[in-house]
Amino acid sequence: xxxxxxxxxxxxxxxxxxxxxxxxxxxxxxxxxxxxxxxxxxxxxxxxxxxxxxxxxxxxxxxxxxxxxxxxxxxxxxxxxxxxxxxxxxxxxxxxxxxxxxxxxxxxxxxxxxxxxxxxxxxxxxxxxxxxxxxxxxxxxxxxxxxxxxxxxxxxxxxxxxxxxxxxxxxxxxxxxxxxxxxxxxxxxxxxxxxxxxxxxxxxxxxxxxxxxxxxxxxxxxxxxxxxxxxxxxxxxxxxxxxxxxxxxxxxxxxxxxxxxxxxxxxxxxxxxxxxxxxxxxxxxxx
Ligand SMILES: C[S@@+](CC[C@H](N)C(=O)[O-])C[C@H]1O[C@@H](n2cnc3c(N)ncnc32)[C@H](O)[C@@H]1O
Numbered sequence: 001x002x003x004x005x006x007x008x009x010x011x012x013x014x015x016x017x018x019x020x021x022x023x024x025x026x027x028x029x030x031x032x033x034x035x036x037x038x039x040x041x042x043x044x045x046x047x048x049x050x051x052x053x054x055x056x057x058x059x060x061x062x063x064x065x066x067x068x069x070x071x072x073x074x075x076x077x078x079x080x081x082x083x084x085x086x087x088x089x090x091x092x093x094x095x096x097x098x099x100x101x102x103x104x105x106x107x108x109x110x111x112x113x114x115x116x117x118x119x120x121x122x123x124x125x126x127x128x129x130x131x132x133x134x135x136x137x138x139x140x141x142x143x144x145x146x147x148x149x150x151x152x153x154x155x156x157x158x159x160x161x162x163x164x165x166x167x168x169x170x171x172x173x174x175x176x177x178x179x180x181x182x183x184x185x186x187x188x189x190x191x192x193x194x195x196x197x198x199x200x201x202x203x204x205x206x207x208x209x210x211x212x213x214x215x216x217x218x219x220x221x222x223x224x225x226x227x228x229x230x231x232x233x234x235x236x237x238x239x240x241x242x243x244x245x246x247x248x249x250x251x252x253x254x255x256x257x258x259x260x261x262x263x264x265x266x267x268x269x270x271x272x273x274x275x276x277x278x279x280x281x282x283x284x285x286x287x
Contacts, residue, residue, distance in 0.1 A: 125235035129166030
């Protein structure tokens with residue numbers, strides 16, 4: 001999995017721990033900036049992921065690192081690395097496949113019948129790209145030889161590391177295994193060097209997906225307001241309930257009436273007031 005192994009923790013150079021106070025400062029900053037909760041149980045994970053930054057900056061302790069970012073004005077320059085290190089980016093092609101079955105069987109036939117000028121989708125925490133490329137395969141395949149309807153997929157994430165992988169569209173072969181064979185044949189190119197065990201998303205499919213950095217905490221999103229579907233899966237779990245509600249309120253504003261919203265299977269809108277009706281397992285439709 002070398003091509004997308006972004007943040008394997010590296011072992012300590014010395015027996016260094018982050019102080020409680022500095023951990024508190026870091027977690028408050030991350031919560032305010034990107035909504036992610038870092039309770040004290042995540043302290044070892046945070047240390048493991050930040051050690052690379054200490055090395056890059058030639059710093060020998062977490063306290064020196066926190067001093068650099070919080071006292072010496074280093075935060076602006078360090079923000080992007082900090083966020084790249086502390087976000088969790090696990091993803092898969094055809095993850096939570098029931099959503100893609102629902103799209104193929106129910107949502108897309110109905111959308112295509114409406115003959116929209118363009119089918120518009122948004123993968124709102126796209127990680128290394130498996131989700132938007134899966135979506136592109138499913139939409140492209142559904143359009144098949146049918147009506148000539150263009151489609152586009154906006155894929156956004158906060159981490160610049162994952163966006164760089166996503167834009168490249170090169171993955172270890174085994175990551176594509178969940179992809180149905182017919183779609184794999186159509187949309188995935190094998191590497192000429194068979195020993196590399198890498199494959200690439202076909203250029204024609206990549207051309208339908210555009211990537212951008214976006215923070216779901218932003219007060220407003222620079223995105224069209226007539227989207228046919230939004231995938232915002234497996235990111236809300238890192239946020240608290242008020243943050244989840246605020247993000248979902250904003251996302252719903254970007255769906256056309258009848259547009260679809262998909263959340264991760266472990267995410268829930270229970271207790272929230274949103275203008276949607278449930279139509280599938282963690283799949284909703286804008287009223
Ligand atoms: C676990 S991955 C989920 C990827 C994909 N949606 C899936 O279900 O396979 C969560 C992604 O959310 C991104 N993320 C976390 N906080 C974010 C924020 N405030 N704004 C935008 N993206 C964020 C992370 O960088 C990470 O790539």
